[in-house]
Amino acid sequence: MELVAVDGLSSRLNVIRSFSDMSEPDELNALVRQLRPRLRNVIGTTIGKGGEGKTTVTANLAYVLAQAEKERADQGLPAKPVLYIELDSNGNGRLNFGVRGLPFDDNGLSFVDALTDDKEFQVVEGVRPYLDMVMSGSHNADIPTAVTKLHDKHGVASYLLLAILLAQISHKYRWILLDFSPGDKMIQRLGLAACTHLLAPMKGSDNAVIEGLGTLASLVRQIRRLNSEVSIASLVFLGYQRRNDEPTSQLINLREKIGLLLDQAGITREVLVDAYIRDGETTANLARNHGMPAGEFAQAAAGLLVDDETGEPVERPRDENGRLVDPQRAVDIATDYTHVAKQVIERIRHRNQELQEADAA
Template sequence: MDESLDAPVQRTLDDLLELVSFTDLKSRLEVVRRFPAHYEDEHDEMLAEVVRQIRPYLRNVIGVTIGKGGQGKTTLSANMAGMLAAEQEKLAEQGKKALPILHLELDLQGDGLSHDFGLARSKFNDRGAALASAVTNDGPLHVIKTDRQFLHVVPAGANNARITDALGALVATHGRAAHLLLALLLAQISHLYRWIVIDFSPGDRSLQQLGLAAATHLTAPLMDSDNASVSGLANLAVLAKSTRKTNPELGVAAMCFLGFRKVQGKPTSDLTIVWQKLGRALQQYNVSPDVILEDYVREGRVLAKEARNSGMLAHEFARAAAGQWIDPRTGEVAERPRDENGRLIDAKRAIELANDHAAMARAVITRVRARNQQLKEATA
């Protein structure tokens, strides 16, 4: 008997992925080109009508952004998308209706999320080339169906710089209507997804405006307790108000905290003091402190780093640390992960971190659903 028949089939990551192309989308540029460069006063009603038509299709779009860099945006958006996808998988197992989650990144780097999703070396990772074409040149949108059944990803990277260049020319010719290009794109496919998570940085103004015009609910993380970080987070409320003509429904759904200690499951004074500072800053902008989540992710930078290096999200890494992760490439139980010193990852800590991410994702979605109900009632 050939012993090779009993050996697990070793597949590459790309064997588990599928590239799906949306090729029959209506032209976004055709809509934008109706507007002259200096339409702000004369054509406000025309812009408002376009916005009115697309907004109901974008209420499942969550934007994850930050006031300044290094605050956990990538970690938050990747794990939130992964947790939401895992919830949809559970619904499917129960025989209930389930739809995939789409994660889309607007960033000139994109390396972090490629590693988080384990797609850094995939042949399907075009570093944002197709996204740039889809947004600014009516090209098809390419989506990677990952090895996680209900998680789809649009990769980003250096090619997103093409969006910045093209959008600058379009804004010069057609005004702020060009900021609707991503919104017009997502409005056509949003019915295929339960939630769409957009990760975008405030570092590039053009990409930021695209994200702000497309999202309905903003979520923002904070990892530092300094005043600059707190002020940057509070300024998001002002940012949301500055986009009223292209997105009157945009609002802050939740502000989240990552990397703060927990003692017996409770926050320490380090976090409670930051909560108070942020609450006061929000009140200065007439924003309710209720947007601050009580659920937060405890300190776990080392675990987060090891999970990223392994191409796993928090809940996957926790299962791997507990010896319960099935490697999708072999169908076998994967070896427990080790840190850079060769020591086994502490399963208890990894599970606690994953539970924190799950609780925070549920809290965000609770706020998003509440906002959606308010928007529905306001437009009834």
């Protein structure tokens, strides 16, 4: 792993400061049109309520997509890294990759300075092969205050701050994954203005899940002026039981309930991808505690993970009682994430093709 400063970035603040509440709509629209084609590899994960597993989903999908790039490189095919950015102040994504507390972990200070004060933008390269990461943490809590001050002087263009930053680096990455909280509307606006494709993780079957999806749909409508392309690409279901390799009635009934709501809203049911993450909270917690995404944890549990530096097998992980982790359970969860990632990316590539055709029309 190496902390690297991204060179050649122009001022984000100068762009925002050129606007005010009195700016002509055409000026803002011109900026949005310039940004959008550069942000079609930006995937955001959020939902209208907490506790739905968005960080776990985003971190694991980032790992799966990075592994796919590594496989391309191993085959001699063109490959690009994947970038993971967490906007939340808790910075829990650092746990999934085992980087919390390492020397370059500044709790998001450099990211906040880069985003809100035009300071040097830093990326941790090689968190995993073909996976880079931006450090986040408690300093991310300062983002809403900084953006609010900009908004008071420069209007809604302030919500494009992250989009302007990512548009300058998007060509370096195959995918950029944004993990942002349902708890702060300012953070959500920054994320929604920057991403093109939304993933909405769903866990459980009570009415709060439906309400969370409704809240997200409302936020998407509110951001249309700044991002006409953002749309829910997929709902990612996690934590559901599976019997005889089939979903139970809990998930089947929830899918149908959500499907009816999608019909009413004029949203295609294609966002209900078939793949889902089975119930495995214990395994997921163990993987996070060991600082490993699900795929890596499965390799370790099966005794197949090798230390990059020593070339020796990594010791098989154990649970809190000292027992070896069940490798089959770990492999099942990792396989689920692979299937979900494949179907989600198929949806996103289809959407991007439609957007490109619209550009040409």
